[in-house]
Amino acid sequence: KNNLFFYPMPVKHKKNKKFNKMPIKTKVDLVNANNSDERFKNAVYLSGSMAYQYDIFSKKLFLFGPTKKVIGYSEKESAKINASAWKKMVHPDDRKRVYDLLYKTIKTGKKYEAEYRIKHKKGSYLYVRDHGAYTFDKKGKVINLFGSVVNIDSSVKNKHELEELKDKYQILSDNIFDGVFIHQDGIFLEVNETLAKMLGCKTKEIIGKKLVVL
Numbered sequence: 001k002n003n004l005f006f007y008p009m010p011v012k013h014k015k016n017k018k019f020n021k022m023p024i025k026t027k028v029d030l031v032n033a034n035n036s037d038e039r040f041k042n043a044v045y046l047s048g049s050m051a052y053q054y055d056i057f058s059k060k061l062f063l064f065g066p067t068k069k070v071i072g073y074s075e076k077e078s079a080k081i082n083a084s085a086w087k088k089m090v091h092p093d094d095r096k097r098v099y100d101l102l103y104k105t106i107k108t109g110k111k112y113e114a115e116y117r118i119k120h121k122k123g124s125y126l127y128v129r130d131h132g133a134y135t136f137d138k139k140g141k142v143i144n145l146f147g148s149v150v151n152i153d154s155s156v157k158n159k160h161e162l163e164e165l166k167d168k169y170q171i172l173s174d175n176i177f178d179g180v181f182i183h184q185d186g187i188f189l190e191v192n193e194t195l196a197k198m199l200g201c202k203t204k205e206i207i208g209k210k211l212v213v214l
Contacts, residue, residue: 049148054132056106056142059083070120070128070151091117091125096132109134109142114151126153186211 002198038108050070053062060083067078081089090098094116105112117125132147179195181188188206198205 012043032113038189049150052146052147053147054083054147056144066147070149071118077121087120091119093117104133105134106142106145108137109140112145112147115156118149127156128152181206183211 020149027111030130032052049065050067051065054060055062056208061081063078063081068074071078073081087099098116102112112130112134116126116130118128120126129150129152130147131150132145135141135144135146137143154159157202179198181195182190188209188211191203191206193203194207199206
């Protein structure tokens with residue numbers, strides 16, 4: 001049985017050179033993909049990343065792929081998210097950095113890559129990785145940005161938790177009178193200030209060395 005999906009996409013009318021304002025729904029058959037465009041859309045679904053097209057001149061944004069999996073909005077709901085709404089969804093603390101980078105890459109035409117927090121439909125913020133590449137007109141001017149957005153929330157939060165634990169360990173170990181170290185196969189991985197002072201070294205001079213060397 002074929003797996004069928006629907007996604008919004010911009011289309012051109014026969015008598016109109018511009019994209020229609022409202023995206024239409026197009027059926028994708030994951031089994032019988034007969035052209036490169038269908039294969040690209042299928043790859044988006046299978047990768048789990050949300051794809052987008054941003055028209056530089058009209059400033060229109062089109063989202064497609066598994067939008068609900070990334071930002072919580074169905075594809076029908078995502079069709080109503082314009083460029084201005086997306087900007088407001090970016091976390092206030094990340095917004096200037098992200099859009100300064102976006103405007104810079106629009107001028108240079110270089111690849112756009114950013115990690116930031118985006119507001120989920122439920123109201124919480126999650127970390128995403130945004131990759132984009134530009135298309136150009138015959139004069140070499142940027143006209144479109146095509147990209148994908150991936151949910152990296154779990155990996156980023158796990159990394160932050162590990163960094164917090166490391167900081168807490170460092171504060172604790174530096175405030176006791178015993179020399180404390182962590183090693184693997186005789187190689188120093190972590191040492192506290194007390195041990196470093198005992199050995200007459202700085203912590204950075206010890207980490208990475210073998211016990212026998214000291």
